Amino acid sequence: MGHDLLPPAPLVLAGAPLPMVGPARIYACGVTPYDVTHLGHASTFVWVDALVRTLRHANLQPIVTRNITDVDDVLTEAARRAGSPYDEFAAIHQYDFDHDMRELGVRRPEHEPRAHQHIGSVVRLAQALLDRGAAYEVDGTVYFRGGGAVAASGLSEAEVSAALAEFGEDLDDGAKESPVDVPVWRASHGGDPAWPSPWGQGRPGWHAECTAMVLDTYGSSLDIHAGGADLAFPHHAYEAAQAEAATGVAPFARSWMRVGTVRIGGEKMAKSTGNLVLVADLLKEHRGAAIRMMILDRRWWEAWDYEPSQLDAAEGRLDALHAAAGRRDDDPAAEAEVMRRLLDDVDVPGATAVALESGGRAARVLVHVLGMS
Ligand SMILES: [Zn+2]
Incomplete structure (x- = not known):
């Protein structure tokens, strides 16, 4: 697509410059495969995919890891109700998830631990x-001491307790030194998966x-x-705090x-x-590309x-973009501007405005990079 001719544009993510030297190592928290995929899940993975396609087009060498949380009490419980072994139950739902992602044009990650x-x-x-x-x-x-993660979060004590409880943390577990400590390793009893x-x-x-992972x-x-x-x-806060405490390397993630x-x-x-x-x-009534357009036509946060x-x-917006892509206009400045907007915190509305206005090659680049053909 001639991207080697574009002037280099700086990558901005989450409002701050993120200079890249070498491959861009990306990790996305994946699904717990115990149920069908909803629009909330899809939104996260379509956005990650749009970022990844943008980085790839700009030669920023993205490597993507999206995990599968196939050991989880919610999944164990759902499998128990369905009368299936937890791993077989997870594999079946993973198949449905993969199908939905494929229909939405989300590329398979390089690593799927x-x-x-x-x-x-x-x-x-x-x-x-x-x-x-x-x-x-x-x-x-084995409990991880959560005081540091809690302090770094800037949340109030009530907010911390509510968030921990929402995600199933037992605040009244008498074995803990503090209610905000979380298990790294949990003793298994009865029918729990165990190693x-x-x-x-x-x-x-x-x-x-x-x-x-x-x-x-x-x-x-x-x-x-x-x-x-x-x-x-609590998830990202504790994940990062555990990594930094174990390795001594901080920050665990350069950007979120x-x-x-x-x-x-x-x-x-x-x-x-x-x-x-x-x-x-x-998907029964709409193109996958139209669902992508609905998700992406806003700022990701x-x-x-x-x-x-x-x-x-x-x-309608997708049809307009495709019509613009079919025009003969070829404005290198507009094409560069589309990429500059995408590299600026994946500004899809900004890039789309440029592509619709300019048409031709700028629109074709956007359709290609966003996977909306
Ligand atoms: Zn995670």
Whole structure:
């Protein structure tokens, strides 16, 4: 596409310059495969995909890791209700997720680690945290001291407690020295998945799974850590704090891309409330590229409310972009401006305005880079 002729544009992410030398190491918190894909999940992965395609087009060598959280109490419980082994249950739902991502044009990541393949790394992480005094063991469970992560979050005590409780942390666990400590390794009982460890049979804690998968894939740090905005605390905060405490390398992530929450009627989309829009349902009546357009035609950090009329509007906008791409105009300055906007915090609305105005090659580059053909 002639991108080697473009003047280099600086990469800005999350409002700050992110100079890149060498490959861009990206990690996106993936799904817990126990249910169908909803628009909230899709939004995160479409945004990561748009960033990755932009970096690739600018020769910034992205490497993407998107994990699969296939060891998780929510999944174990859902599998138990369905009468399936947890790993088989996860594999079936992973298949549906992959199908939805393919229909949305989300490229397969270079690395797709599954939590159950990184148990040994979680054990080593727990041991490193114990060795450094950042964790302690009680009855086969290894707890990470959460005071630092909480202080760094800037949240109030009430906000911290609410967020921890929302994600299933037991604040009343009497074995903990502090309610904000979280398990890196958890003793397993009854039908829980279990692996051997120096502290007995157990399984990884959720945050520790991602910490271990990042460290296993990239070493002690990475360039861009992505995920839904609702994961900022506790998940990302504890993931980073555990990594930095274990390795001594900070920052764990040079930049964070926390994609804005998708709501319906002002409420977060969530399985627990039944407040869901399924990607598979949208795909019955709309092109995957139109769904991408609806998701991307805004700034990535903004929370938004989904309404069906937005999808019709996105269909129209996609048609207009395709019509502009079919024009003969060829303005190198407009083409460079499209890439400059995309590298400026993935400014899709800005790049689209330029592409629609200029048409021709600028529009074709945008359609290509955003995967909206
Ligand atoms: Zn994660």
